[in-house]
Amino acid sequence: GIDSFPKGVQSLYSKCKYITEICDNPPLMFLKDKDKEEGRKKHPFLTSHLVIFMHSIDGENARTNETQDLLSMLVMAKRIHIVASVNHLNAHLMWDAEQQDRFNWLWKNATTFKPMRTEMANKSIMTNGTAATTSYGTTHVLNSLTPHHVQLLKLLAEHQLKLEEENKSKSRNRKENSAMQFHDLFDICRDIISFSCTEQQLKKLLREFTDHKLIEIKRADGTEWLSIPLSRDIIQRDIIDYDR
Known part of the structure; x- marks a missing residue:
């Protein structure tokens, strides 16, 4: 061989x-x-x-x-x-x-x-019999992904924590109000981080995260909403503060 x-x-x-x-x-x-x-x-x-x-x-x-x-x-x-x-x-x-x-x-x-x-x-290493992703699983997945994947997830994580903080004192559904629209993320990729890709290519990148249960995509009124189904502590420590 x-x-x-x-x-x-x-x-x-x-x-x-x-x-x-x-x-x-x-x-x-x-x-x-x-x-x-x-x-x-x-x-x-x-x-x-x-x-x-x-x-x-x-x-x-x-x-x-x-x-x-x-x-x-x-x-x-x-x-x-x-x-x-x-x-x-x-x-x-x-x-x-x-x-x-x-x-x-x-x-x-x-x-x-x-x-x-x-x-x-055989349970996935990402879960402990629940839908919650473990800290180990998050780091394990990020280590296997490209810098573009990590940058995308960090953008979404920062957006989510920012909105959660703003909505903390309001009696609203936190998960719904902290989600980001797909087209907003696409605009950020194109205009802010100069990551040139088509909508189809971006969806392909996002599929990596949905496969690993790091991102949830929900559809409402014809709009796709993206959110990270993790605790605030894990998002901050294992995604935003992540450094390969």
């Missing part, structure tokens, strides 16, 4: 690309026929196919956009294949057009109609 990567290959995406290039252009193809045969015996992995079996590719820990991007990039190699199961009827909606083209799935209905006892037995 690959024990180490070249010095310039550091990010997950570059490592993924490096692996696919080796699979598509194995070193053996540049050798003479006699040397190829010897090379196949000594390094069989250079010409064999790699099949990845993945249970619940739409599970909570796998359905992040980064994970799906990496998997879809891997299977673009001619000798890398993936066999996966999905649990949700609408699982295909988590892939954008580009990812679907890369995966090029051949669908097979293999419904068991059995209770999901095994899947439900």
Whole structure:
């Protein structure tokens, strides 16, 4: 297998690309026929196919956009294949057009109609049997996200705490009044932090947070409202004060 990567290959995406290039252009193809045969015996992995079996590719820990991007990039190699199961009827909606083209799935209905006892037995590290996200879980997720993701979450967190403070003395629903409209966040990204993206790209970024239960999106009167379903202390300590 690959024990180490070249010095310039550091990010997950570059490592993924490096692996696919080796699979598509194995070193053996540049050798003479006699040397190829010897090379196949000594390094069989250079010409064999790699099949990845993945249970619940739409599970909570796998359905992040980064994970799906990496998997879809891997299977673009001619000798890398993936066999996966999905649990949700609408699982295909988590892939954008580009990812679907890369995966090029051949669908097979293999419904068991059995209770999901095994899947439900393992609680997410983000929760302790409740909807509340733990401090450890918040930091764990932020460590795995890009600076743009973190900056977006910090903006939303600062907005939410500011409104909560302003509404503290008022008899209003705190969660509703501390939420931010999607279009307001989009305007801030475009005008204040100079983060150029389309509405669709922003929604794709936000999906990372909703997958990890760091953001709730509620719709009312045709408007999307964003809020962070965490305690004030966790928002301040683990999001606003977060420093990678």
